[in-house]
Amino acid sequence: MSSPAAASHVIGLPMEDGAQVEAMFAADPKAHFELHWHAEWSVGAILEGRCEFTCAGERCIAEAGDMVLMAPFMLHTAGVSAQGFRMVMLYVPHAWVGARFGWPAGLRGELLKGVWQDAETADALAAAALSEDGVRVGRLLEQVLSAQTGRELVPVERRAGDERVEAICAALETEDACRIDPGALASRLGVSREHFHRLFRLAVGMAPAHYARLARIGRAKALLREGSAQADVAAQCGFTDQAHFSRWFRRCFGVTPGNYMAREPGCGSLPIE
Structure with missing residues (x-):
């Protein structure tokens, strides 16, 4: 082997x-x-x-x-x-x-x-x-x-859902999942924190923090393909440092x-x- x-x-x-x-x-x-x-x-x-x-x-x-x-x-x-x-x-x-x-x-x-x-x-x-x-x-x-x-x-x-949730999804693609404030996201939608989580899971199928990480790691892959440096990609995609980015990239893409x-x-x- x-x-x-x-x-x-x-x-x-x-x-x-x-x-x-x-x-x-x-x-x-x-x-x-x-x-x-x-x-x-x-x-x-x-x-x-x-x-x-x-x-x-x-x-x-x-x-x-x-x-x-x-x-x-x-x-x-x-x-x-x-x-x-x-x-x-x-x-x-x-x-x-x-x-x-x-x-x-x-x-x-x-x-x-x-x-x-x-x-x-x-x-x-x-x-x-x-x-x-x-x-x-x-x-x-x-x-x-x-x-x-x-x-x-x-x-x-996936099919587009609630316009407010779609706007949150777009924002999460660039924000650091480790620093997400669920209360602030709920305020953007004008709902309670609990209702926000239910609404997001129903529309997207996962928690906001998980979606954010997946969206950003997918964006990172595209940037690497275009020739961007690892450190720049880690920073652009909201990872705390290059090591954090590298760990998650390998967990997802092998x-x-x-x-x-x-x-x-x-x-x-x-x-x-």
Whole structure:
């Protein structure tokens, strides 16, 4: 099995039309991911071991030979088997997928399956990613997404709710979750603190502090992708310091910010002892 030092890393693979897909190679039997979301489609191939996770509130299990598919902004967690584990997870820009299938802006095809057995496709996708063949990866991804998305169109992001709650959500994307004053937020809505929490959970599905952290960590990932320095990203996204930011980034995305920033072709191997 791979050593802990080489447990997880991310590379960028150029596809056709100038788009790029991110490939995460993971082989860490101790990996556990906090509740988070990705703005991209997540397409995974389980090569060895077992992955137990929740997605959109449902408990799921994926084992060797299984494919995993999650739509953008689907809340999920993950934990892997205690012994051997290997996985390739691809993060596919929604703009690229939407253009391929002709979906209107802000909409996507419904997700038909989240986990299914297809060892042949899992092996082919992993082999293409490991060989850094972005064009081949793109063609396989198009096949997977074509088979597992339906004609019914649904919003890419969650449906907008109470306008006052949406305004609070926008503010929380830049505020430090550790310094949130629930009473002040309730005052903005003109309701009691208890009613605010109920209203927010009903509209968003989680507590305000949790939403703030997830929104800011997602924004941080986008800034790192654009080339911003780690310290600047930590400050812009409201984390108390760079170490605090790094801990939460790894809990959600499986790699450190520095590892994520180094996602260049040429390091796509997934070592096995």
